[in-house]
Amino acid sequence: MIKRALSYFLWAATAIVLTIWSSTSSFAQDSAKGEKLFTQNCASCHNVGEQKLIGPGLKGVDTRHDEAWLIKWIKNPAGMVASGDEAAVKLYDQFKPTMMTAFGSMSDDDIKSILAYIKEKNAAPEPTTGPTGGGGGQAVAAAAGDQSSGFFSVVLVALLVVMILMLAALLGILGVLNRLSSVDPNSPEAEKIPFFARLKENAGKLGNSPAFRTGALLLFVLLAGKATLDGMYGIGIHQGYAPKQPIAFSHKLHAGEYKIDCNYCHTGVNKGKQANIPSANICMNCHNSVKASSPEIQKIYRAIEKDQPIEWIRVHNLPDLAYFNHSQHVNVGGLQCQQCHGEVQTMEVIEQRSTLTMGWCIDCHRKTNVNSKDNKYYDKLVELHASKGVKEMKVADIGGLECSKCHY
Ligand code: HEC
Ligand code: HEC
Ligand code: HEC
Ligand code: HEC
Ligand code: HEC
Ligand code: HEC
Structure with a gap:
């Protein structure tokens, strides 16, 4: 006792x-x-x-x-x-x-x-x-x-x-x-x-x-x-990583205040795997006239003169063993950049907001419905699900948890 x-x-x-x-x-x-x-x-x-x-x-x-x-x-x-x-x-x-x-x-x-x-x-x-x-x-x-x-x-x-x-x-x-x-x-x-x-x-x-x-x-x-x-x-987790970049480029200013579309600079998001970091030429569309004398903008000029890319420091980086495709998520899935990257349009310096772990990917695949609206590709699947009385089709249901989808 x-x-x-x-x-x-x-x-x-x-x-x-x-x-x-x-x-x-x-x-x-x-x-x-x-x-x-x-x-x-x-x-x-x-x-x-x-x-x-x-x-x-x-x-x-x-x-x-x-x-x-x-x-x-x-x-x-x-x-x-x-x-x-x-x-x-x-x-x-x-x-x-x-x-x-x-x-x-x-x-x-x-x-x-x-x-x-x-x-x-x-x-x-x-x-x-x-x-x-x-x-x-x-x-x-x-x-x-x-x-x-x-x-x-x-x-x-x-x-x-x-x-x-x-x-x-x-x-x-x-x-x-x-x-x-x-x-x-x-x-x-x-x-x-x-x-x-x-x-x-x-x-x-x-x-x-x-x-x-x-x-x-x-x-x-x-x-x-x-x-x-x-x-x-x-x-191995770099959540919160926000290195100082070679040019003080601000998303808050460009994407937030001036409302420049993400796609304007990250040209790959709808087309392929990589979102792409814009080349100096894209900056020049505006900066050959805007604030041309600013020392930060002069750095862009110098890169172009020397024909060298600006050495942006990479922030998000999955290990090679994992496959991630932007257009699959943004174009097909209809997700917003902010769901994975946070409120980029408020960031003075870009920062990794998500953990980018396997658990993070899987968690979202379990919770998120497939965006099947106006997508003929899914019509048959949705019908099949409906015939079995299943109304919601999660990413997990279309193979989003299969190892081979994310690992070659
Ligand atoms: C005017 C061009 C421009 C616009 C508009 C823009 N970006 Fe960027 N973005 C850049 C540049 C340049 C970099 C690399 C420098 C840096 O990290 O700040 C970058 C970096 C990033 C990164 C980090 C890349 C890495 O290294 O992992 C993310 C994420 C990102 N942008 C998301 C967005 C989102 C989301 C939007 C829209 C809300 C957006 N960007 C709008 C130019 C732009
Ligand atoms: C669509 C037009 C546009 C594009 C494209 C663009 N910018 Fe800008 N940028 C602006 C505007 C507008 C300002 C604000 C100027 C001001 O404060 O008067 C600005 C300001 C800046 C500043 C702050 C300058 C200072 O000294 O205050 C930097 C640095 C900068 N941009 C870098 C870049 C880089 C790097 C790229 C390419 C990745 C880029 N911009 C692409 C429009 C653009
Ligand atoms: C489903 C989550 C998700 C969404 C939605 C998403 N991203 Fe990403 N993004 C990632 C991951 C994961 C990486 C790291 C990829 C790697 O290392 O291969 C990344 C990397 C990036 C990079 C670094 C360069 C590159 O291509 O690897 C940029 C820039 C970027 N994203 C911009 C965007 C923009 C702009 C949008 C919206 C149009 C967006 N992302 C939507 C998850 C996402
Ligand atoms: C662009 C510059 C700027 C930034 C960024 C800024 N502030 Fe301020 N803040 C000011 C100015 C200027 C004032 C004085 C009031 C006014 O004129 O708006 C002020 C006033 C304040 C006050 C009142 C102080 C007092 O003595 O009564 C507080 C509290 C405050 N800020 C907190 C913050 C916090 C917290 C942040 C970050 C999340 C922040 N500010 C970011 C410019 C800024
Ligand atoms: C939705 C995408 C996705 C699926 C499905 C997936 N993985 Fe992963 N996996 C990842 C990502 C992203 C990473 C790298 C990030 C990390 O290490 O957490 C990873 C990392 C790993 C690692 C390396 C862990 C480490 O610590 O380096 C192993 C082993 C692994 N996965 C095995 C599996 C197996 C086995 C399955 C099937 C049961 C599977 N994965 C399904 C996305 C996925
Ligand atoms: C915010 C939610 C979200 C996150 C986080 C996310 N995904 Fe996805 N993923 C989706 C959605 C929604 C789809 C379905 C797109 C479609 O309709 O085909 C999808 C589809 C996929 C597919 C295709 C699956 C298939 O069977 O066709 C792969 C592969 C994939 N994701 C990998 C990843 C990896 C790797 C990560 C982590 C680095 C990740 N995803 C993180 C929402 C997410």
């Missing part, structure tokens, strides 16, 4: 420890995510500290405005100014005529993680030594951020040790109580039991208790497992 109760107790304690562990690591991840989002979207205009760039320094924004206001502002600053919100109008007057870009597609969680990052960054102790200029200062500050998450781990390990010790003590006490309760307190035998001698004896026996052993082993296996999985999940 008692043993069973003990093992339940151990399970519960383990669960508590693991919950604390995973919630704190997701806290660290939150602010890491915030940092990434900030760097990509906000750093061009804002400093996390007090310094003014194009917009105000963001130190202490959470004390200047409440969270709901901030979320509304970041999603639609111009709308807030237009609506006559007092704080918004005051800000606008201060920075006229510059107006902050709207981030309408950013989720509340994304914004909260940016705010968490700003707050954490300003709470971290200022580095006392080291370079203060531009990049150097940033690197030092980033290291301080790392240190604080390292500090977290230390606190967690200490907590764990304390919990294990407490468990051991509790188990010992329970053991003693168990024995005492089996002795009639009025019997002469009871008087002979030196309580503390018993306690000591029981502590010695603790190591032999199966419940304690199972619990300790379980705790160890779970923790080791978590550490290993955390490490392994990352191998």
Whole structure:
């Protein structure tokens, strides 16, 4: 009985420890995510500290405005100014005529993680030594951020040790109580039991208790497992990869603001396997007149003069063993680029948003209906399915899970 109760107790304690562990690591991840989002979207205009760039320094924004206001502002600053919100109008007057870009597609969680990052960054102790200029200062500050998450781990390990010790003590006490309760307190035998001698004896026996052993082993296996999985999940996956490109080409500007069609540059998407990266000639359709003197555009001129392609860094890259065809998905399947590549039209620097793992491909093939509208190719198949009473035809049903479709 008692043993069973003990093992339940151990399970519960383990669960508590693991919950604390995973919630704190997701806290660290939150602010890491915030940092990434900030760097990509906000750093061009804002400093996390007090310094003014194009917009105000963001130190202490959470004390200047409440969270709901901030979320509304970041999603639609111009709308807030237009609506006559007092704080918004005051800000606008201060920075006229510059107006902050709207981030309408950013989720509340994304914004909260940016705010968490700003707050954490300003709470971290200022580095006392080291370079203060531009990049150097940033690197030092980033290291301080790392240190604080390292500090977290230390606190967690200490907590764990304390919990294990407490468990051991509790188990010992329970053991003693168990024995005492089996002795009639009025019997002469009871008087002979030196309580503390018993306690000591029981502590010695603790190591032999199966419940304690199972619990300790379980705790160890779970923790080791978590550490290993955390490490392994990352191998070969480049989600979030966003290298700096040789020319500061912006999808946000071209595909977002100027609404140039993806196909205009990625000429292969409807025709074949590759989407293609545009050659410099395509850029020249516009840039022989647009902003020709800009140093970034001059780089395109130089590439053409030297007759060398621009060395764009490849972002998405499946291993050779897998076959992926764009026209199959975009033209036949009718999918949007954004379903696989994310909101490209908002990206200043292109970034890999999907994992590109086999599980990712298969998952979508299981969930997605084949687009059979206006596609004679599928008419017979749809009929066949309908005759069997199957209304939906998933990609999986037409062979989308067959190994040979994706592997030669
Ligand atoms: C194109 C430049 C630009 C970008 C990019 C930008 N901002 Fe701003 N931001 C401004 C300007 C300018 C203001 C001042 C108000 C105005 O004139 O629009 C401002 C004001 C703010 C304020 C109010 C600050 C205060 O002191 O009250 C917050 C908060 C803010 N921005 C957050 C963000 C966040 C978060 C991002 C990234 C998701 C971002 N901004 C991206 C230019 C920018
Ligand atoms: C004006 C030309 C142009 C337009 C329009 C354009 N792109 Fe691009 N795209 C490029 C160039 C140049 C690159 C390579 C440089 C880079 O990565 O930013 C690129 C890269 C990419 C990449 C990453 C390629 C890799 O290396 O893995 C994706 C994905 C992409 N574009 C998707 C889109 C989508 C989706 C749209 C439409 C919403 C679009 N592009 C519109 C020119 C364009
Ligand atoms: C359909 C027309 C069009 C095409 C094609 C085009 N661009 Fe642009 N590009 C623009 C416009 C418009 C601007 C904004 C100019 C401005 O800010 O006044 C711009 C701005 C830029 C800028 C920013 C320049 C600066 O200093 O502010 C870069 C860099 C750039 N384009 C690179 C490219 C590259 C590389 C390609 C080819 C892959 C390309 N563009 C293709 C229309 C085009
Ligand atoms: C079903 C998912 C999916 C859709 C939809 C999709 N892509 Fe891709 N895209 C990929 C994958 C996967 C790769 C990596 C291919 C490889 O490495 O062979 C890729 C690679 C690319 C590349 C890098 C160059 C290349 O051809 O490998 C560009 C550019 C690109 N996609 C643009 C687009 C555009 C533009 C659209 C919309 C018209 C689009 N993609 C729609 C999954 C998709
Ligand atoms: C819808 C497409 C698709 C189907 C169907 C598919 N695979 Fe894959 N597979 C991939 C892609 C993409 C990769 C590469 C990405 C990765 O390693 O996760 C891959 C990777 C692999 C790898 C290498 C894993 C590694 O770690 O390098 C093996 C082995 C594999 N697949 C076996 C199979 C077998 C066996 C089947 C049939 C039961 C199958 N695949 C069906 C898309 C597919
Ligand atoms: C967002 C959803 C989505 C993702 C992600 C996706 N696919 Fe597909 N795939 C489709 C759809 C829809 C079709 C059906 C197109 C059609 O009608 O033929 C399809 C069809 C295919 C086919 C042809 C299957 C057949 O039997 O004709 C292959 C091969 C394929 N996909 C490979 C891949 C690979 C490899 C990946 C991952 C790198 C991938 N797909 C990721 C949606 C997806």
